[in-house]
Amino acid sequence: xxxxxxxxxxxxxxxxxxxxxxxxxxxxxxxxxxxxxxxxxxxxxxxxxxxxxxxxxxxxxxxxxxxxxxxxxxxxxxxxxxxxxxxxxxxxxxxxxxxxxxxxxxxxxxxxxxxxxxxxxxxxxxxxxxxxxxxxxxxxxxxxxxxxxxxxxxxxxxxxxxxxxxxxxxxxxxxxxxxxxxxxxxxxxxxxxxxxxxxxxxxxxxxxxxxxxxxxxxxxxxxxxxxxxxxxxxxxxxxxxxxxxxxxxxxxxxxxxxxxxxxxxxxxxxxxxxxxxxxxxxxxxxxxxxxxxxxxxxxxxxxxxxxxxxxxxxxxxxxxxxxxxxxxxxxxxxxxxxxxxxxxxxxxxxxxxxxxxxxxxxxxxxxxxxxxxxxxxxxxxxxxxxxxxxxxxxxxxxxxxxxxxxxxxxxxxx
Amino acid sequence: xxxxxxxxxxxxxxxxxxxxxxxxxxxxxxxxxxxxxxxxxxxxxxxxxxxxxxxxxxxxxxxxxxxxxxxxxxxxxxxxxxxxxxxxxxxxxxxxxxxxxxxxxxxxxxxxxxxxxxxxxxxxxxxxxxxxxxxxxxxxxxxxxxxxxxxxxxxxxxxxxxxxxxxxxxxxxxxxxxxxxxxxxxxxxxxxxxxxxxxxxxxxxxxxxxxxxxxxxxxxxxxxxxxxxxxxxxxxxxxxxxxxxxxxxxxxxxx
Numbered sequence: 001x002x003x004x005x006x007x008x009x010x011x012x013x014x015x016x017x018x019x020x021x022x023x024x025x026x027x028x029x030x031x032x033x034x035x036x037x038x039x040x041x042x043x044x045x046x047x048x049x050x051x052x053x054x055x056x057x058x059x060x061x062x063x064x065x066x067x068x069x070x071x072x073x074x075x076x077x078x079x080x081x082x083x084x085x086x087x088x089x090x091x092x093x094x095x096x097x098x099x100x101x102x103x104x105x106x107x108x109x110x111x112x113x114x115x116x117x118x119x120x121x122x123x124x125x126x127x128x129x130x131x132x133x134x135x136x137x138x139x140x141x142x143x144x145x146x147x148x149x150x151x152x153x154x155x156x157x158x159x160x161x162x163x164x165x166x167x168x169x170x171x172x173x174x175x176x177x178x179x180x181x182x183x184x185x186x187x188x189x190x191x192x193x194x195x196x197x198x199x200x201x202x203x204x205x206x207x208x209x210x211x212x213x214x215x216x217x218x219x220x221x222x223x224x225x226x227x228x229x230x231x232x233x234x235x236x237x238x239x240x241x242x243x244x245x246x247x248x249x250x251x252x253x254x255x256x257x258x259x260x261x262x263x264x265x266x267x268x269x270x271x272x273x274x275x276x277x278x279x280x281x282x283x284x285x286x287x288x289x290x291x292x293x294x295x296x297x298x299x300x301x302x303x304x305x306x307x308x309x310x311x312x313x314x315x316x317x318x319x320x321x322x323x324x325x326x327x328x329x330x331x332x333x334x335x336x337x338x339x340x341x342x343x344x345x346x347x348x349x350x351x352x353x354x355x356x357x358x359x360x361x362x363x364x365x366x367x368x369x370x371x372x373x374x375x376x377x378x379x380x381x382x383x384x385x386x387x388x389x390x391x392x393x394x395x396x397x398x399x400x401x402x403x404x405x406x407x408x409x410x411x412x413x414x
Numbered sequence: 415x416x417x418x419x420x421x422x423x424x425x426x427x428x429x430x431x432x433x434x435x436x437x438x439x440x441x442x443x444x445x446x447x448x449x450x451x452x453x454x455x456x457x458x459x460x461x462x463x464x465x466x467x468x469x470x471x472x473x474x475x476x477x478x479x480x481x482x483x484x485x486x487x488x489x490x491x492x493x494x495x496x497x498x499x500x501x502x503x504x505x506x507x508x509x510x511x512x513x514x515x516x517x518x519x520x521x522x523x524x525x526x527x528x529x530x531x532x533x534x535x536x537x538x539x540x541x542x543x544x545x546x547x548x549x550x551x552x553x554x555x556x557x558x559x560x561x562x563x564x565x566x567x568x569x570x571x572x573x574x575x576x577x578x579x580x581x582x583x584x585x586x587x588x589x590x591x592x593x594x595x596x597x598x599x600x601x602x603x604x605x606x607x608x609x610x611x612x613x614x615x616x617x618x619x620x621x622x623x624x625x626x627x628x629x630x631x632x633x634x635x636x637x638x639x640x641x642x643x644x645x646x647x648x649x650x651x652x653x654x655x656x657x658x659x660x661x662x663x664x665x666x667x668x669x
Contacts, residue, residue: 212505216568219469219499220519221491221526395471396431403433 025311025319033322037329047337048132055136058144063089063107064100076118079149080111083120086148087141097123101165107141120145120159126166126176128362131338135180138162138173167362179360182276186357187332190293192246194350197239197297198325199318201304204231206317215395224389228305228382235301236294280360288359288367292352295374299349300325302381309388312398331355339366346370349377420444421579421611422451422468427477429463429635437463439635440477445579445628448609450602452616452626456663460635461615462502465581468613469499482578495526498572502583502615506556506564513551516540516571523575540574543600562593569597573604580605582614586621594618598625619656629655631662638662 021027054060065084067077084091087109092100097108101123110121122141126134142160162173171179208214217227251274281289304321311317331354334340339358345351346366352374356367388394422445429438438460445451453461466472468479470490479486486493507515520540524533541551544566556564565585572580585601586594602625605612616622622629623643630640639646639662643655652658 212503215501221494392472
């Protein structure tokens with residue numbers, strides 16, 4: 001009987017294709033990793049929403065309204081009383097919002113009656129560990145005052161200047177938002193370097209094994225440390241070129257969008273990340289950030305090369321290397337919520353670039369500590385790699401893994 | 415006449431892999447200067463493990479290997495300056511031309527040995543030894559090379575840098591009759607002319623008979639017989655090395 005299309009032969013072929021695909025480490029990684037990435041973002045997104053929500057509802061806010069020069073303007077006095085009522089805040093006389101914040105209030109609203117038109121200034125005591133709440137709170141305070149003045153209208157006519165006092169510095173909210181945007185951009189830009197770095201690192205030794213050149217290379221009269229260093233630097237250069245290409249492409253895309261627009265707004269938006277980065281980071285800050293990125297990329301290359309020693313194919317090595325590159329997402333994701341208060345964060349691999357990006361906010365100390373820690377991690381990984389290359393693992397790595405896996409399978413069967 | 419000095423001295427070599435496999439079980443042999451020594455035995459007998467230990471890729475569980483007076487476990491880098499090693503699985507960098515590869519390997523050796531002035535001469539010699547047209551070496555990437563071409567490139571540099579010991583693991587494996595013959599001739603002629611000491615393995619007994627000045631039969635990680643091919647034939651009463659092999663290895667049961 002002639003086999004029908006999609007009959008047993010077809011099923012057999014499909015089974016063979018699926019069996020081959022689903023046993024390929026790269027495919028397994030493609031299936032498993034997206035879940036891990038998105039699921040691990042859950043707590044961060046939850047924390048972010050919670051901070052925005054608590055700021056909008058003014059939860060945990062202890063506010064004071066300061067009336068400065070009230071005698072000159074009865075209107076200002078009325079405004080101050082209304083603001084205090086809306087915020088359920090204490091009404092104080094004085095002109096120094098910083099002194100008020102130091103007394104334990106976390107919001108100080110200054111009604112300045114010395115100007116021809118009473119002017120509102122909102123000062124919020126910011127928290128690095130709750131950046132989202134800090135960035136949301138000033139506008140939430142103004143919205144509540146507007147609602148108090150004109151309950152039925154969402155668009156009150158009160159204008160206000162918004163400030164955040166953070167780590168001893170006073171920021172205009174608009175400046176802080178732009179700096180946060182620049183820091184986030186820099187924090188995510190590391191991904192452009194670390195992902196190709198890990199992939200290239202894994203391929204460096206994987207390719208030698210796949211092309212059957214590893215044993216000859218290791219038998220040459222070269223110190224293994226020199227082999228490791230040459231491969232690390234070559235992968236780093238290629239990763240930096242890949243990142244440079246991606247960033248140049250994105251900038252060109254932004255530039256194209258800006259020149260295509262007739263108005264200046266899109267042009268300004270397209271150039272904003274670059275101009276903000278140049279504005280908030282001096283040469284020293286940018287050098288620290290570049291050093292952090294290079295150290296993180298070198299760490300990814302080295303750790304991926306170590307993993308690549310145990311893989312028999314390039315694709316297997318690259319799939320396994322995602323283990324060393326994915327954690328780079330964490331500091332960037334954590335930044336969505338805020339900067340962890342603990343110094344332990346600075347000691348974790350891949351936190352250096354994020355902390356260098358945050359240096360204008362936090363001061364240089366956390367970034368310096370993170371840079372030193374990242375350098376130590378990178379050196380440790382390099383030392384481990386040289387040690388591994390000097391040992392038999394360089395030759396027997398894949399067999400070691402196979403033996404371990406078969407032992408595990410044997411134990412499971414038993 | 416004084417006995418030729420030993421270039422390779424293997425003494426009581428034992429190798430137990432982490433899984434418990436005992437690949438070598440007290441292997442001992444010596445190879446003198448200018449000899450072409452064939453290590454013969456079935457797959458899994460321990461030949462490649464021996465070669466890898468001599469080439470400093472694996473560490474012995476116990477025992478000692480001395481190459482040209484250098485203990486390979488104690489001074490691996492010094493030992494590697496004296497040894498060239500071509501593994502059984504022949505390879506080559508896909509994106510490099512044969513010439514780029516030869517230049518890299520030859521210059522690495524000669525610089526390490528403090529003879530950078532000899533790089534050009536050794537490179538020319540390697541090119542000649544490959545027997546391949548220069549334009550093929552210069553213009554074509556190694557991904558385009560056949561197995562035989564890759565093997566010729568590997569053997570060429572391994573001889574041209576004039577090592578104290580060249581280790582060739584099954585140098586003609588997988589090659590057709592003509593390619594095997596040519597490569598065998600190259601090795602024999604070069605070793606004779608420059609007194610390069612060669613340690614090789616092969617499953618082709620005709621090759622061993624024509625190429626090797628001395629052979630050692632290895633089974634289950636131990637040497638079971640050793641001598642010049644003529645001596646082996648005399649001792650075993652065999653008509654050729656293949657028959658001797660069958661009597662010494664297969665006849666006594668595989669380990």
